[in-house]
Amino acid sequence: MKLGIVGLPNVGKSTLFNAITNAGAQSANYPFCTIEPNVGIVSVPDKRLDKLAEMYEPEKFTPATIEFVDIAGLVKGASKGEGLGNKFLSNIREVDAVVHVVRCFENDDIIHVEGSIDPARDIETIDLELILSDMEVLDRRIDKTKKMIKADKKYQAELEFFERVREAFDAGLPARSVNCTEEEAELLSTVNLLTNKPIIFAANMSESDFVNGIESNPGYLAVKKIADEQHAAVLPICAEIEAEISGMDAEEKELFLSDMGLTESGLDRLINACYSLLGLISYLTAGKPEVRAWTIKKGTKAPQAAGKIHSDFERGFIRAEVIAFDDLMACGTMAAAKEKGLVRSEGKEYVMQDGDIVLFRFNV
Numbered sequence: 462m463k464l465g466i467v468g469l470p471n472v473g474k475s476t477l478f479n480a481i482t483n484a485g486a487q488s489a490n491y492p493f494c495t496i497e498p499n500v501g502i503v504s505v506p507d508k509r510l511d512k513l514a515e516m517y518e519p520e521k522f523t524p525a526t527i528e529f530v531d532i533a534g535l536v537k538g539a540s541k542g543e544g545l546g547n548k549f550l551s552n553i554r555e556v557d558a559v560v561h562v563v564r565c566f567e568n569d570d571i572i573h574v575e576g577s578i579d580p581a582r583d584i585e586t587i588d589l590e591l592i593l594s595d596m597e598v599l600d601r602r603i604d605k606t607k608k609m610i611k612a613d614k615k616y617q618a619e620l621e622f623f624e625r626v627r628e629a630f631d632a633g634l635p636a637r638s639v640n641c642t643e644e645e646a647e648l649l650s651t652v653n654l655l656t657n658k659p660i661i662f663a664a665n666m667s668e669s670d671f672v673n674g675i676e677s678n679p680g681y682l683a684v685k686k687i688a689d690e691q692h693a694a695v696l697p698i699c700a701e702i703e704a705e706i707s708g709m710d711a712e713e714k715e716l717f718l719s720d721m722g723l724t725e726s727g728l729d730r731l732i733n734a735c736y737s738l739l740g741l742i743s744y745l746t747a748g749k750p751e752v753r754a755w756t757i758k759k760g761t762k763a764p765q766a767a768g769k770i771h772s773d774f775e776r777g778f779i780r781a782e783v784i785a786f787d788d789l790m791a792c793g794t795m796a797a798a799k800e801k802g803l804v805r806s807e808g809k810e811y812v813m814q815d816g817d818i819v820l821f822r823f824n825v
């Protein structure tokens with residue numbers, strides 16, 4: 462799972478990305494390793510997994526991970542190949558979701574490419590480039606659909622839907638803002654549109670606004686309004702604070718955050734928000750050799766979840782022995798939980814739940 466960080470130049474993308482990357486480099490286990498200068502893998506913070514590690518003292522500890530890509534800054538005309546235009550756009554086409562960093566902090570020393578702070582305008586600028594690029598992709602699909610109609614009239618409805626999306630583009634609206642039925646959403650997902658990717662707007666605020674009152678920052682409110690209209694998520698953040706805490710150890714970090722009246726770093730909130738944005742959940746496996754989180758899509762059934770570990774587990778699936786995290790914690794040990802009958806035996810049709818602790822039985 463890959464997330465692309467996008468935005469205008471000089472809005473705080475690299476500060477945020479470096480905070481992410483740095484946070485990982487500090488971590489002892491596996492959290493974070495840089496593959497390329499602009500790609501970072503970050504572990505998904507999960508307090509349940511930490512608790513399991515305390516319980517089992519495992520030899521290996523493997524959290525779930527997601528990948529962040531610091532995509533080159535965007536300039537006007539990118540869709541026409543300006544600057545890093547085409548490369549930039551193809552980078553975005555490869556990611557599963559987008560974090561759009563929007564500048565909401567005032568600071569005369571830091572140049573804004575447009576000369577003033579105006580988050581609504583900035584979002585519009587980026588959206589427009591992405592929409593222009595999407596128009597080309599959609600037009601090709603519309604041509605194809607028209608040809609298919611000649612052979613089979615049933616494609617007429619598809620064409621009408623695509624044309625409705627095209628009208629939204631003409632009005633300067635991203636694909637994600639179009640109201641869709643479930644079927645239409647399914648159809649739309651078969652066209653790889655930049656403006657249909659799940660998105661989080663990261664409203665990058667000054668330290669004082671972030672600490673003293675997010676809701677009084679007019680930039681944040683403007684971003685929130687747009688996010689609501691587009692069926693998108695919004696996350697207030699201060700990239701500078703994140704950069705500051707990324708170098709701290711766990712204890713220092715907790716102290717620093719509680720001094721500011723916070724419980725969780727923005728980065729942790731961002732990572733968790735991205736995880737749920739992508740419709741992902743984790744199931745957990747626990748034992749002396751390893752405590753580990755496995756990433757699956759919400760709604761995945763037990764055999765397919767088992768297949769994440771090994772294809773044999775799916776092929777030879779017999780059953781899953783499952784306990785909810787809270788039940789295990791309430792009992793203290795797996796043996797006690799078993800005695801109380803809290804470890805359930807689940808079959809092929811079982812839909813995995815977030816935080817399930819699982820042992821798969823299989824036979825090949």
Ligand SMILES: Nc1ncnc2c1ncn2[C@@H]1O[C@H](COP(=O)(O)OP(=O)(O)OP(=O)(O)O)[C@@H](O)[C@H]1O
Nearest residue numbers: 470471472473474475476534566666667699700701
């Ligand atoms: N929340 C914030 N408050 C104040 N200053 C900030 C904040 N976030 C970032 N900055 C400052 O803004 C400047 C630009 O940040 P950064 O280099 O991360 O931008 P960028 O989006 O990566 O730019 P480019 O696209 O040019 O690479 C830096 O000086 C950084 O310290």
Ligand SMILES: [Mg+2]
Nearest residue numbers: 474475476534
């Ligand atoms: Mg940068």
